[in-house]
Amino acid sequence: MTRLLDQLPKVRGKYIENAPLKDSVWFRVGGAAEILFKPADADDLCAFFQGKPADVPITLLGVGSNVLIRDGGIPGVTIKLGSSFSKITCAGTTITAGAGALDRTVALTAAQAGIGGFSFLSGIPGTIGGAIKMNAGAYGSEIKDIFQSCQVVTPQGTIEERVANDLGFSYRKSLLQDDEVVVSATFVGTIRSSKDLEQEIAEILKEREASQPVRARTGGSTFKNPEGMKAWQLIDAAGFRGRTLGGALVSEKHCNFLINTGTATAHDLEALGNEIQKHVLNQSGISLEWEIKRLGTYDKKGLKNA
Numbered sequence: 001m002t003r004l005l006d007q008l009p010k011v012r013g014k015y016i017e018n019a020p021l022k023d024s025v026w027f028r029v030g031g032a033a034e035i036l037f038k039p040a041d042a043d044d045l046c047a048f049f050q051g052k053p054a055d056v057p058i059t060l061l062g063v064g065s066n067v068l069i070r071d072g073g074i075p076g077v078t079i080k081l082g083s084s085f086s087k088i089t090c091a092g093t094t095i096t097a098g099a100g101a102l103d104r105t106v107a108l109t110a111a112q113a114g115i116g117g118f119s120f121l122s123g124i125p126g127t128i129g130g131a132i133k134m135n136a137g138a139y140g141s142e143i144k145d146i147f148q149s150c151q152v153v154t155p156q157g158t159i160e161e162r163v164a165n166d167l168g169f170s171y172r173k174s175l176l177q178d179d180e181v182v183v184s185a186t187f188v189g190t191i192r193s194s195k196d197l198e199q200e201i202a203e204i205l206k207e208r209e210a211s212q213p214v215r216a217r218t219g220g221s222t223f224k225n226p227e228g229m230k231a232w233q234l235i236d237a238a239g240f241r242g243r244t245l246g247g248a249l250v251s252e253k254h255c256n257f258l259i260n261t262g263t264a265t266a267h268d269l270e271a272l273g274n275e276i277q278k279h280v281l282n283q284s285g286i287s288l289e290w291e292i293k294r295l296g297t298y299d300k301k302g303l304k305n306a
């Protein structure tokens with residue numbers, strides 16, 4: 001059988017075969033990437049797409065704070081942007097950030113530069129690429145409120161600019177396709193005092209610490225809030241606060257968060273999520289939608305009701 005690696009184009013970045021992904025995601029579970037690709041820069045990423053066989057599947061990974069990688073791993077090529085994609089520059093009230101820049105670093109840079117509108121990002125532990133894909137938000141603000149445009153590498157290997165209308169942002173969702181890679185983005189804020197913004201960020205971080213298991217092996221909100229409701233209240237009412245399945249636990253602190261207690265498999269976590277969905281539906285008639293992106297294939301045990 002031909003190795004996938006032998007079918008891929010020459011790149012300046014790095015390919016790693018059978019790369020463990022566990023340590024690259026917040027849940028600390030899941031199988032390996034058949035190939036992990038760390039592009040050198042956007043042009044390298046274009047060259048990769050132009051030269052790769054059309055039938056090789058692509059998966060994108062930020063810092064894995066909203067994904068559950070299944071135990072069977074991810075077939076095809078998983079792309080992860082490295083430090084060459086994390087530059088942040090400020091000009092007036094405009095900020096341009098590489099897609100690999102951390103949301104928190106962008107919020108702190110904005111505060112130092114006296115640019116308002118970015119503080120909500122300080123409590124979101126992802127990258128700018130993941131934030132755009134998910135229209136990440138907190139405390140009444142979302143990425144769409146500050147978004148101006150982004151550069152995307154397309155599956156054809158071209159670089160295109162996308163504006164807000166193209167991305168059709170809605171609650172924790174954008175119209176970006178799963179194989180379109182955001183490489184950088186431009187945002188616009190307002191003039192504010194650095195002192196006020198630093199204070200705002202300190203309050204957000206304090207609030208987070210009190211209400212979410214921010215130091216646990218988790219994937220953030222498991223389910224989206226249904227219109228006009230809170231997912232955690234439905235989960236609580238269904239009796240799932242503190243419930244376990246194998247090494248997976250429903251957080252006592254915030255029951256829309258699943259936690260890997262240390263021994264969980266991706267199977268445990270997904271099966272517990274599926275149980276929650278089933279019971280909430282039976283009890284309230286409401287169908288919870290996964291916010292966490294579940295990626296890759298099941299291991300030999302398989303998983304029903306996925």
Ligand SMILES: Cc1cc2nc3c(=O)[nH]c(=O)nc-3n(C[C@H](O)[C@H](O)[C@H](O)COP(=O)(O)OP(=O)(O)OC[C@H]3O[C@@H](n4cnc5c(N)ncnc54)[C@H](O)[C@@H]3O)c2cc1C
Nearest residue numbers: 060062063064065066126127129130131133136137182220
């Ligand atoms: C403790 C905790 C608290 C959280 N709080 C919040 C919160 O308040 N608000 C909120 O919205 N989210 C929250 N999250 C979820 C998560 O941080 C966000 O969804 C974040 O935007 C994901 O970014 P990431 O880089 O980790 O992306 P990943 O989790 O790695 O990926 C998420 C999705 O984005 C895609 N993606 C990643 N990078 C790119 C790219 N460059 N181009 C295109 N697509 C890409 C992936 O393919 C995947 O579909 C929380 C998570 C944790 C663990």
